[in-house]
Amino acid sequence: MxxxxxxxxxxxxxxxxxxxxxxxxxxxxxxxxxxxxxxxxxxxxxxxxxxxxxxxxxxxxxxxxxxxxxxxxxxxxxxxxxxxxxxxxxxxxxxxxxxxxxxxxxxxxxxxxxxxxxxxxxxxxxxxxxxxxDFYSYRNQIxxxxxxxxxxxxxxxxxxASITFNAEESNGENCKPEVAKxxxxxxxxxxxxxxxxxxxxxxxxxxxxxxxxxxxxxxxxxxxxxxxxxxxxxxxxxxxxxxxxxxxxxxxxxxxxxxxxxxxxxxxxxxxxxxxxxxxxxxxxxxxxxxxxxxxSLPPLMTLLLGEPGTGGSSTPSMVGAVKKWQKADPQKSLETWRKLSEANSALETQLSTLRKLAEQHWDEYEGLIKSCSILKSEKWIQQAAKPNQEAIIKALLGPRDAMLRIRYHMHQMGEAAGVPIEPESQTSLLDATMNMEGVLLAGVPGAGGFDAVFAVTLGDSGSNVANSWSSFNVLALLVREDPHGVSLESADPRTKEITSSISSVHIE
CATH class of the missing domain: 3.30.230.10 (Ribosomal Protein S5; domain 2)
Incomplete structure (x- = not known):
């Protein structure tokens, strides 16, 4: 066998x-x-x-x-x-x-x-x-x-590469070293x-x-x-x-x-x-x-970028526990927050699928606009639209930004109410700065939030500039990109394929 x-x-x-x-x-x-x-x-x-x-x-x-x-x-x-x-x-x-x-x-x-x-x-x-x-943190080694x-x-x-462990707490509570992820x-x-x-x-x-x-x-x-x-x-x-x-x-x-x-x-x-x-x-x-x-999946010509802020990760289960406790304690307020969050989530989803449709129907204009917007801050995007099709595309680009700001606002509110750092202050200023960079469509904290990571969705080739700007914020841009494929059977032990893949991975989109 x-x-x-x-x-x-x-x-x-x-x-x-x-x-x-x-x-x-x-x-x-x-x-x-x-x-x-x-x-x-x-x-x-x-x-x-x-x-x-x-x-x-x-x-x-x-x-x-x-x-x-x-x-x-x-x-x-x-x-x-x-x-x-x-x-x-x-x-x-x-x-x-x-x-x-x-x-x-x-x-x-x-x-x-x-x-x-x-x-x-x-x-x-x-x-x-x-x-x-990419699953593990190598900040300390770097x-x-x-x-x-x-x-x-x-x-x-x-x-x-070999995986490092987070430093143990000096008070001895954290006896088992945790892998930094x-x-x-x-x-x-x-x-x-x-x-x-x-x-x-x-x-x-x-x-x-x-x-x-x-x-x-x-x-x-x-x-x-x-x-x-x-x-x-x-x-x-x-x-x-x-x-x-x-x-x-x-x-x-x-x-x-x-x-x-x-x-x-x-x-x-x-x-x-x-x-x-x-x-x-x-x-x-x-x-x-x-x-x-x-x-x-993301609309064409968009790149998912992940950054590691170097605060060493948050415990998702304990944050989820705190949010559930708040839901029980304040059912009315929490239902209201969830309803607004759910609406903002749907809006973001709708806008992204609109962008995908527009890309299919008007590829040349879509491609041209993504290219020109990738070197501009979002407030200048609207000036790029001269024709009705272009206007529709720019509107569909600005829509997800608006939805993301609403998502972040309600997530932040929820964190405040539940007493957990879903979008901590340090992340807020980083995300605001990121959303203000040229060619950035969105930025947020993925999943349950906390200090784990931040993400950005960037237009065209703007990703490398964002990665460079992040390092001045002490954020390490990871090599992770979206790949829509799930589980697959591989032809060989990945360690035998290392040589070729490490050469190709140096090229950063």
Missing amino acids: EAVVASAPGKVLLTGGYLILERPNAGLVLSTNSRFFAIVKPLYHQLKPDSWAWGWTDVKLTSPQLSRESLYKLSLKNLSLEYVSSSDSKNPFVEQAVQYCVAAARATVDKNKKDSLEKLLLQGLDITILGSN EARGLPLTPDALAALPPF TGLGSSAAMTTAVVAALLHYLRVVDLSSVIEDHQHEKYTADLDLVHVIAQTAHCIAQGKVGSGFDVSSAVYGSQRYVRFSPEVLSSAQVAVKGTPLQEVVLEILKGTWDHERTKF
Whole structure:
């Protein structure tokens, strides 16, 4: 059996922070070119003659960027994972992914393929995980080397570089060092990549045609299976049922997303109490997954830019907790704020799809205007319009700016009321300055807000100027761009492709 390599993208939630937790609010989520890779191959090529009688098989998990290796025994009877040895830390996301994937394979396999599945399991599972550098913060290394905070300095790092830990708190509260992240949804991308690689390896799904055929029924069914298992493993590992937009975009790519009803996972949450995992998986697969997703991506000639302000990330769960508490304490005010936020989110979405339509209908004028506006501040854009079509395009460019300002205003209000820094003062002045730069359509804090990252959507080639201006604000522009593709099967270990990709990544759009 050859090694199977699958990858899944990180995400940026443009709109829908907090609201996306409750149906029927939608969020716009962009998948990115930063990807998590999972490599699955057999641990043993030769099976011992007595292997048919084994009750356990071996699982090895390697994370080269953290210099970690963990060994497990997987019970072939009840599919529990027992820890054998490791260099310290567990990875609940991968552990749940392994258990749920094997359970799904057992639950869905044809009678005539049972033997080959059992043989694959007896050969053991050798799993390696690798995340693109963009998922992690390398500010400290760049600063330590005395290099400027520019994308070029990031591009010069070796691919899949070693990951640093945040400094421990001096008061000893933070005993376990936390990995410094950029907020691209590494746990969802990692879980999805592992689930996709394992399900393909165990022949539960066939992802080999993923690239060619996005509309094919069978293809959709296979992806849906990856989605359900990845959502389940991710929620169980997190210990709570989140909105799931990060896993959905890791599977399907950029989209407009409305969450699934959390009840669909109640059997999995109870399963922790001892229902056989295969039964649980069958129930979850039969459940009503009522999430909604529709295609969405940025209009043409626009670039997503992400910046890391260097304050080291915020804890999303605690911020969500504070907002929920405020909703309970002040239902009337919070409903009003959510209604206004929801309206502003819809307005932004409508304006962006109008821009996409205008680009299709009047390409030459659209292209020309994007080019001329990319070197001007937004207040000068309107002067570029001489004809009715051009005026419509400029209006559709100014509309999203207005919607984004309203979104930021209400998010800020919500943060003030809930007592959490959704758009902290330092971010406000940075975002205002960014929205005032030439060629910037929008700027905001993605997702739940906080200090994690800032994003900008820029016109034409203005991105590199924005990146340069950011470094004077002590913000490191990342190499992340939008890439609408979801999970995919890779032809090789990404480390063998390093040489070519590091050369191409130095060129910054």
